[in-house]
Amino acid sequence: MSDAARSAALEVLVAVREQDAYTNLLLPAVLRRHGLTGRDAGLVTELVSGTVRRQGTYDAVLTACVDRPLRRVSPDVLDVLRLGTHQLLAMRVPSHAAISTSVDLARDAAGRGAGGLVNAVLRRVAERDLEGWLAEVAPPRDEGSDRHDAVVHSHPAWVVAELRRAVGAGEVEALLAADNAPPRVTLVARPGLATRDELPGEPTRLSPHGVVLDGGDPGAVPAVAEGRAGVQDEGSQLVALALAGADLDGEDRHWADWCAGPGGKSALLAALAAERGAALLAVERAHHRAGLVRRNLATSPASYLVVTGDGTRPPVAPGSLDRVLVDAPCSGLGALRRRPEARWRRSKSDIRGLVPLQRRLLDGAIDSTRPGGLVLYATCSPALPETSGVVSKVLEQRDDVELVDMRPVLPQVPHGEGPLEGTLQLWPHRHGTDAMFMALLRRRLG
Numbered sequence: 001m002s003d004a005a006r007s008a009a010l011e012v013l014v015a016v017r018e019q020d021a022y023t024n025l026l027l028p029a030v031l032r033r034h035g036l037t038g039r040d041a042g043l044v045t046e047l048v049s050g051t052v053r054r055q056g057t058y059d060a061v062l063t064a065c066v067d068r069p070l071r072r073v074s075p076d077v078l079d080v081l082r083l084g085t086h087q088l089l090a091m092r093v094p095s096h097a098a099i100s101t102s103v104d105l106a107r108d109a110a111g112r113g114a115g116g117l118v119n120a121v122l123r124r125v126a127e128r129d130l131e132g133w134l135a136e137v138a139p140p141r142d143e144g145s146d147r148h149d150a151v152v153h154s155h156p157a158w159v160v161a162e163l164r165r166a167v168g169a170g171e172v173e174a175l176l177a178a179d180n181a182p183p184r185v186t187l188v189a190r191p192g193l194a195t196r197d198e199l200p201g202e203p204t205r206l207s208p209h210g211v212v213l214d215g216g217d218p219g220a221v222p223a224v225a226e227g228r229a230g231v232q233d234e235g236s237q238l239v240a241l242a243l244a245g246a247d248l249d250g251e252d253r254h255w256a257d258w259c260a261g262p263g264g265k266s267a268l269l270a271a272l273a274a275e276r277g278a279a280l281l282a283v284e285r286a287h288h289r290a291g292l293v294r295r296n297l298a299t300s301p302a303s304y305l306v307v308t309g310d311g312t313r314p315p316v317a318p319g320s321l322d323r324v325l326v327d328a329p330c331s332g333l334g335a336l337r338r339r340p341e342a343r344w345r346r347s348k349s350d351i352r353g354l355v356p357l358q359r360r361l362l363d364g365a366i367d368s369t370r371p372g373g374l375v376l377y378a379t380c381s382p383a384l385p386e387t388s389g390v391v392s393k394v395l396e397q398r399d400d401v402e403l404v405d406m407r408p409v410l411p412q413v414p415h416g417e418g419p420l421e422g423t424l425q426l427w428p429h430r431h432g433t434d435a436m437f438m439a440l441l442r443r444r445l446g
């Protein structure tokens, strides 16, 4: 592995910490600037994503190896230590190479003294393998499984607790392990614009429009470059397919995506709407994200309108829509596989803060739907306050809406029982998708 690869990885780690950057957005620019391609580019991606993902475990190991609390280690040096620990415990880089290159990085970043500290600490880390360290530093299970699993599977303890409540104690470890496995890229062939036969990769199991790529740059696939296909998790494809596929009596011409940015689901919904002669309204509160929706819909054969607006103050007449998707802003705890830094940025209070907005968005969508019309409430989080909590409350407070059984809408999804009878919950460890939650509601007639 070249030193340029390690320097580039450190640069990304520092930006993720200091500027709240997203690794997947920053990596391509940094790789370009360092002129790294092919194998080296793959190594930088692994160094960065692996180090960020496993930070919880590595900090527990480093706490045992550093002679002071980690908060008193300079943040740049701590980044170097995490990077070195990842090479030693997860990448099979020979110890001497991992240590000496880390010492050089630390000297460049923080001076000679920092090199000495990094040398001493990483020598201690190299004394055991990952299993040996976990046996040493993970709190015993009987003193609280959440704290044990938090160290072993590198998630904040509050996230472990939230996921345990949602998936159950028997499966939480499989879910946490799945969160740590980088997902393969999935593409969607937008119906009417592309077929999945023209895309590279293996067909997805649950969505009839998806393929899973073996590797390579998805942007280099012609159908993706032309906007006829897109990068989209299979679970997200199923959300759009569920709204479009649910039985509806009567008029079926006015569809809406209530929280549309950046527009992945809008693009699939619009393609499906076009096949049925329906039009799509895409609502998005953030101006720049509404711009991304417009870009995603640019090739759409459907008639569509993108509105920068607030779904809690509906921009349409009451009772005017036939099908509405509410893909609510949420904690994202179901998409941790593809956002390595997300788990460390969220806090429990974020969920408490989001729930009232989620309810108001769902209320706004129901108000805008005609009697007999359908609203699909979805989150990319399985956390119960955001899923069954929101839906139960809205059902409790309104007598003009009922829950519709989702299972016949997506009969190809096995073991997807949601937390409320008739709702659906996808899981990375069971379905290989993000943990999307879906509840289908129908506005009552009369």
Ligand SMILES: C[S@@+](CC[C@H](N)C(=O)[O-])C[C@H]1O[C@@H](n2cnc3c(N)ncnc32)[C@H](O)[C@@H]1O
Binding pocket: 236, 258, 259, 260, 261, 262, 263, 264, 265, 266, 283, 284, 285, 286, 289, 309, 310, 311, 312, 327, 328, 329, 330, 361
């Ligand atoms: C989970 S994301 C939607 C992802 C999108 N459906 C897709 O597949 O690309 C939620 C979106 O809701 C938007 N949002 C937040 N509050 C909103 C509001 N009050 N009205 C409309 N959109 C809102 C956020 O800006 C964010 O873009």
